[in-house]
Each structure stands twice: as C-alpha cells, then as structure tokens.
Amino acid sequence: MKPATKFKELVAVFEQLEATASNLKIMDLLADFFSHITPEEARLTAYLLRGKVAPDYEGLELGLAKKLVMRSLAQAWGTPLKEVENRFQKTGDLGDVAARIAPQREGGELSIQEVFAELQTIARASGARSQEVKIQILAALLSRCSPQEAKYVTRIVLGTLRLGVAEMTFLYGLSKALTGTKEKKAILENAFNVLSDLGEVAYQAVKKGVEALQEVQPVIGIPIRMMLAQRVKDLEEVKKHLPGQVIVEYKYDGERIQAHISKQGEITLYSRRHEKITHQFPDIVAALGRALQGKEAIIEGEVVAIDPQIGKLQNFQILMTRRRKHGVEEYVRKVPVKYFIFDILYFEGKSLLKTPLSQRKEVLTRHFPDSDGLTLAKYIMTGDVEEMEGFFAEAIEQGGEGVVLKDVTSIYEAGTRGWKWIKFKKDYRRELADTFDLVVVGGIYGTGRRAGTYGSLLVAAFNPETNKYYSFTKVGAGFTDQELARLPDRLAKYNLPEKYRLVETQIEADVWFEPALVMEITGAELTISPVHTVAKEELKKGGLALRFPRFLRWRDDKSPEQATTVQEIYELYTSIRR
Template sequence: MRYLIVAEAYRDLERLSSRLALTERLAALLAQTPADLLPTVCYLCQGLIAPEFAGVDLGMAEKLAVRAVASTTGTSAEQVAALVRETGDLGQAAERLLTSPATEPAGLTAGLEVGEVVRTLREIAAAEGAGSQGRKLELLAGLLARATPVEACYLLRLVTRNLRLGIGTPTVLDALAQVHAGGKAGKKVLERGYNICCDLGKVAATLVSGGLAAVEGLRVQPGNPVRVMLAQRLADAGEILARLGGQCAAEYKYDGVRVQAHRTADGRIELFTRRLEEISDQFPDVVELLAAGLGPSEAILEGEVVAYDAAAGELRPFGEVMLRRRKHGIDQAVQDVPVGLFCFELLYADGEDLTMLPYPRRRAALEAALTLSPRLRLTTAAEVTDPAVLDATFAQAVTDGCEGLVCKSTGPDSGYQAGARGWQWIKLKRDYRTELSDTADLVIVGAFAGRGRRAGVYGAVLLAAYDADADVFRAVTKCGAGFTDADLAALPARLAPLQSPHKPARVDARQEPDVWFEPGLVVEILSAELTLSPNYTAAWGQIRDDAGLAMRFPRFTGRWRDDKAADDATTTRELAELFLNARRTPAGG
C-alpha cells in the first residue's frame, strides 16, 4: 500500500471539521487498506507507529529534521529554517522545496510504501547511543529522498509530533465500525475492546481476523493497560446514597498520581499513568514495594502514588509527588520525596479477569493479594448507608489529608467499567462542599497575547471541557488569574508542540484567541460559580436552548495536570450536573 494514500487522507482530514465528514473520509481510507496493514494504518491515524503505552518515541528534534530536509533538497539548513519561519510548519516547507524544480530530487520521487515507512521509523526510534543522531538523520533523509512532496510533508509532521488531524480514537473506532463491523451497532463492542487493551491495532487485527465475536472475546491482559474507570461528582451525601441504591463503599480519595501496575508472566512490574505513560523508572521504590508485597504471579492493580511520610503517618501535598516525575536524578528524588502506594482495585490475578465481578469481590481479592507494609497500603474504606455517616467519613478523610471520598456502588452490577465515567463511582471532594468553589480540570485550547506587564507572553488562556459524546472540546472560560510570572514564562514552551495555525477540528469555541492549540495540556481551575452564557459552548443546550455554561472568576490553582490526557478532563456533562446541583442547594446550605 502506497504511503501517498495515507498522506492524501491526512490532507483531507486536516481540511474537514464535522465529525461525520471526518468519519466518512477515515472510513474511505480504512476501506482501501489491506487487512494485514489495517493495524498499522490505525496507529498512523493516531500519529503513532505502535500502541501508545509501548513508549515508542518518534519525537525527533526539529533541528535534526531540518538537516534531513536540507540534505535531501540540496539546500542549506539555514534556508530550510527560514522557510519554516515563513510557513510556520516544517512539513509545508519541505513540500514547497520538493515541489520546486530547483530542488526536486531528480527521478527519485516514485513514492513510499506504508510498510517501509513504519519499518524505518521504528529504526529511527530505536537508534540510541554514540552516533545515533547521524543514524536518525541518514534514515529520515533516505525516506525523504524517495517521498513525494505530500508524503514528505506528513512524514515530517509525524516524526516531529506535529501531525494534527482533528480526530481522536473515538472517530477511528467509528470508521472501523462503519467499514468492518456493520455500522454503528458494532461501535460499543469495539469501544469495550479498546478500553480493556488500549491498543487500537490489536482491536483492528482481531476484528478483521475474527469479526465482532472475536473482539467481544478480548479480555484484560497484563502488559496491556486498561483504560481507567472514572467517577461522576456530587456534593450531597443523601443524593450520592440515593444514586448508589442506599449504600456504598466510601473510599478515601488520595491526592497523588493514579497508577496501574502490571506484573507480567516474566515477573516484570510496569507502572502506567492514566495517560498510558510507562513510569516505572521514575518510581523504582514503588516497583520494589510491589515486588515484595504483591502475591499473584500475574496481576493488574490500581492505586494512588502519594508523597507520604510513613514514620509520621502523614500524607504530603500533591506538588511533592509531582517532583518525582523526572528522567534524571531519580535516586536522589527517592530520598527527597518518599512515597506510598495506596491500592484500591485489582483487575486481574493469575489468569482471572476480575473486571466483571462486583466491587465487594474485587476488594476482597485485592486484600488477599497484598502483604501490606508501611508504604504499601489499602485505601481506607467504609461501608456506609446513612448520609450523616457519609458526611462524617468525608470530614475525617479531609482531616486525614485527603481530597475527599470516592463513593462506590456495592451492588451486583458494580463491575469495573473500563473507560467509563458512570454513576457507579461518585466523587465527593472538599472543593465541591464550599459554597462557591468548584474545581475543574480543563484543557487549554487557545491563548491571548499579554498586555501591559504581561506584554511579550500569553496573558490569558482559553479553556475547554470535554464533550465525550461528540469527542469535542467546548469552550467554558477565559482565564488569566492565578498564573505566576514563572507560569506565564513557561507557557509558550509547554504549548509550542500543540500550536495550530487554525482552530482545531475538535474544538468548539466562539472566541478568537491569538493562538490556537490542539487539546493536550490540562490545568486545574477554581471558579466562584458556573453561569449560563450565550458566548461559551460548554453544555450548550443542556440547561437552556440558547446558552452554554461559563465560569465566573476562574483562577488557575497552580496544578498542571500532566497526569491527565485531554479526554480525561472534566466533561461538559459534569459541569451541567454541578450547575444544576448548585441551583438546587440554597446559599449557605
């Protein structure tokens, strides 16, 4: 299969904005794709060459990619860099150079094959050590020398992590269902398959080889992260118990990094974040805790890594555990910031998929699987049937240094719903119990140039909540308060890889920021209240036909939620629930 087919589809996708049109064009690409290459093309549509959790890093520095373009086109790196500044994009610059008669490689533009592109990109990703930069340069230049101009454009965007197509995994699943699963009816099966393995290529391969029945037969497996189950949120203890059938397990909600630990058959222990980053090297002490205290020879366990003084029995602030998220100086960080692992779920143990079991049986299996120690703990949990007891448990959790509670259903249908944000789990956090304070994890989708003292940096950002039903990010507020000068100085570099020359297809906003960004960076925001607004699109039409929701007096709390992917952000549905709950609760109540 020619890579040009994929590149041309990329170009078409980049120009489309409606979810339906994007799905149709993607379906056309998948229909053209041979069965043996379908997993590969699905990865390519994610901007990847392997499952995200595999950690295959294609992030080639732009300076090195510029040198590869210069080598291929017979120009200088300075000339290429100047054209990049003019066009704002290395891919466009390369396409222009390769289209020019003065620089087009003679007779060497027959084009690339998908298979050779991916094989070479794997070699580029694997190159390390002495001479690796030269090897990467040689391999990329070799591909560019045989690429058509449009292939070169998107190949360069892929290797420099600038491939922005306006589609997420849900849209790829829509297209897969349309082509290979009989339409929308098969989407739920594909979603579940993806949620329990986080591998779009595996789902695609299983689908084309065995049909929907084979995808339904997929089970959780150590080594393949499971998309985490998420919670709704409410502020009233009585309403929480009513939602959960009159009783719940109230677990402490710790303020740390949620991890999913996998012990595979070879004894290896891997730690994954909810963003599918493998962080075992950053927390070798947690790996050691599990090696000593986790019983099953194969297992998938979830817990919260928290900065923790075991001698004093004291939980430390979230900011301290984030100091552990580094690539260098790990040994010193382990000494400076000791952590504990507070475990709350067991999803798999020695051949048994536990996700379908009700919560009480999973909790019992978790307790049996662990040999506890001062820093390997179970989350504190209590069975509750009375609103007053739930309020008291909440107050004790806050006193003990936690954010609040996660109230979990204990009924027969309380299985672990991978990737779902349903009413089986409900968060009760202290932020929601204050009269006019609601925190939300929102995604930066735009920025406004600073003025006055903030001239030369971004003065405010446009923030959006995630609409999971439409796979779109809808604007909810503009925020400049709470950012320190250091925060603002760091923002351009943090956001540069996400910058877009136009409003991204997955962003729904009526505002016109000075710079647009693809959804990627999540921040925690504190707001005085939610209000109806004709100018913001979050939860549009859910409360009133001609209005969405906006935040009043938003303020950045100082917490960068690097542990969260964009689609883990607060949803528009959650915001609507918060608004309605606040309307039902009298001031001071």
C-alpha cells in the same frame, strides 16, 4: 494475495481529514479506507492517523526536533539549509516546506508498511550517534516521497499531524467499515478500554471480525484504561444513584497508578495516561515484589507522599517532586511514599473485570497484607449518610481529598465514567462542585508586568460526541511568576497560524494552539456567555462560562480527550439550578 496499500492512498485520506470539521465526514472517510485494507495495514494506519508509531504505553517517540528535521529536508533534496530555514520562517509549517521543495513526482512507490517501518527505525535509533542516524534515515525516506507524501511524513515526525481523529471517532469509523453500522462501536470500545491500543483493536477486528473482540482479556504489561467516577455536590445525592450498602473509600491526594506484576517478578507501573513511571518509584516496586513473590496481578491504587515525622498524608505537589529522571534515590529518602491499593483487575491468570467489587476487595484482603510502602485503601461499608459524613470528615482530617463511594456489586467498567463510582471532595461544599480539567486552545498576550508572556489562556471542554472543543473561560489568575514566564516555551510547540478547525468559540485569541495541554482550574460560578460555547445548543441563549477562574496545576497525566466534557459541565449547571 492483496497488493500492498500505497502510502499515497493514506495521504489522500489525510488531506480529506484535514479539510473537514465534520465528525460524520471523518467517520465516513475512515470507514471507506478501513474497508479495503489488510489487518496489518489497519494496525499501522491506526497509529499513523494519530501521528504515532506505537501504542502510547510503549513510550516510543520519534525524537526529532525542528532543527534536526530541517537538516533532513536539506539532505533529502540537496537544498541549502538556509533556504529551508527561511521558508520555515515564512510558513511556520515544515510539512508545507517539505511539500514546496520536494521535486514534483506522482508518488506511489512507497507502501504504508514501508513508511511505517522507516519511522519505527527512526524512533528506535539510540546511542551516541542516534541523532545523525535519525536525520539520515528521514532524509532517505523523504527523498523517495512525492511532495504531498513528504508533507505528511514531516508532520508525523514532528508530532504536528493534527487530523482530529479522536479515539471514539476512530472506533465509530472502524465499526462502520467492518459492519456497515456504528452500532458495534461498543464492542470495539470495550476491547480498546482493556487493550489500550487502537492498532491492536483494528488488527483483530479486521482479521477476526468485530464480534470476536467481545471477550477480550487483560494482558500483563498492557495497561487497562482506568474506570472513572461521577461527582455529586452533596452526600445526600449518593442515595439517588447508589441505594443500599456502598463502599466508602478514602480519596487520596496522590497519583493513581496501575501496577502490573508478572510471574517472573517483572513489575511495571503505569500512570493514568499510560506512561511507564516504574523508575520513579523503586520503593513501591520493591514492596510489590516482596508482597506477591511469584504471583501475577494487575492492581490499582494511589501513591501518596507521607510525612516521615508524623506519618500524615501529604499533598500532590510534594509527591510530584518524585517525578524526575535523575536523583531518584535521593528523593526516595527525602519524600517517602505509600501505595494505597484499592482494586485488583487480574490475578493468577484470571480476569476480575466482571467480578463484583466486594469480591475483588476480598481478593485484596487475602493477598496484600500491610507492609512498608503498601497498604489497602481505607474504606467502610455502609448505607447510612451520617456515617458517610463522619468518614468523609476523617478522610479530610488525615490529609485526604475526600471520599469515593462505590457500588458493592459493580464490575470494573474500564475507561468509563459512570454512577457506579461517585467522588465527593472537600471543595464540593461550595456551590460549584469540583475543579475542571480543561484544554488550552488559545492565548491572549499580556501587558504591563506580564508583557512578553500570556496574560490569560483560553481553555475549552471536550465533547466526544462531536469530536470538538468548546471554549469555557479565559484563565489568568493562579499562575506563579515562574509559571507565567514559562508559558511561551511550554506552549510554543502547539502554536497554530489560525484557530484549530475543531475548536468552537466566539473569542478572538492573539495566538491559537493545537488542543494538547490540559490544566486543572477552579472558579466561582457558572454563567451564560455570548462568546463561550459549552452547551450552547442545549441552552439556546449562549454558552456556559466559568466566572473568576483560577489555575491550579497542569494535568500532564491527562490527554485532551480525558478533559472535562461538555456534558459534565452541563449536568453540573442543571443540578445547581434545581
């Protein structure tokens, strides 16, 4: 039997990852490490590399704030708490503090599995004394660590690991480790899109081989990564991508939700980011239970707030009042909702991911009759642009955002954004199509009435090919006074002493942030800037920038890797110039 891989070996990889901004180097480091570990170690390493102890859909958090971790550091080595606090004030990094106060020792006593087991125990601790239990377990674990091991354990617990291992980069590295080439990454990516769990993908790939993952199937209770739509600025463009008959469907201004219903009647609702939000919509859960009665399914739709007086669709901001831990029943009455179902991915033991959309619609029609709280998304089938225009106008009149146009023969391409689905919204009639979901990477201090908060935030687009974030604009307009006042607290967790190594910009920010928070913004036009870096390599004369940007809302339902990409912005720029 192969001896257990020591945690110190993984820590050595952490150190090398932290020291590079090269995506190719990151892939090579991952490939080398995954080529010699066991399937179970591969699973755990996949989580630890991203500072997690479980897949996102489990919602398992370590739950230790800085003050509690400081107490653990003090307990671990008998260091006065005041000294720990003073050191943190100087460095701003409790991981560095742990490395400095831990006694010098070589390490190597702890295996990856031992460290992971202790971290999971911390995450699962609950009850009246759970915080004290967490502090004690962490202190005991730290006391067995070398200084470098303690540094990274501390950062994992705090959620400040910041190694820059994006999902696609991880999959490229895993493919190279197991096949000697990156060419099999597509198989791993498809498996990840269905299982939404890098740990499980790594485990199965190391145990069975990459090829064994080609026919991975959906599982009730494990969210599937959602298929996404491209966009056009004119409905005439649709015919270039979708000739012939298309399904034209209302685009609702709500929250996209994937519902999993088991034969036993257990129902789980997942957000786009795979958070379990079942408790927020007990009315939808009850309606699904009545509709299916013992059948199992995975369906997708949009939950939308409904005006109780006239039955008209209401906007997203009203729906968000249902996002709460307390007072749920009160808001079920205050803000009634309806679930508009538009797709089915699994039914009665059979995956429908490779079934044409027209047939998936037939399954929905047969098994989901309209009822209180549930209805099928409204759609027509047509190849006529004028008819599409008329249906678009109807959707807007009814309170929708626009329409989604879908290839009737399309399979469900989990986790991908392609031309089989195309969205067209009411604000696309302007020159600048769509809004942008961008990642906050820096802040500029405010003056005058904005003193004490940020005057503007530097935001960036993501490039999955380079695993980097490229600055696009500084946004200061659109915030309410309340939102401005909350910015320092909202962003404090992500403060960095210097620019994150995977951020590309010529802007000098007053404060730098880990790329973590996503906001939706709009703007007037795209221009070329000497200081922003979106598509700089393609343009050769500066980067693309957004003029007159305005904040619309936070997109807590999106991760940084789900933000608008550099390629999307560049394609928009070239389409406008044509």
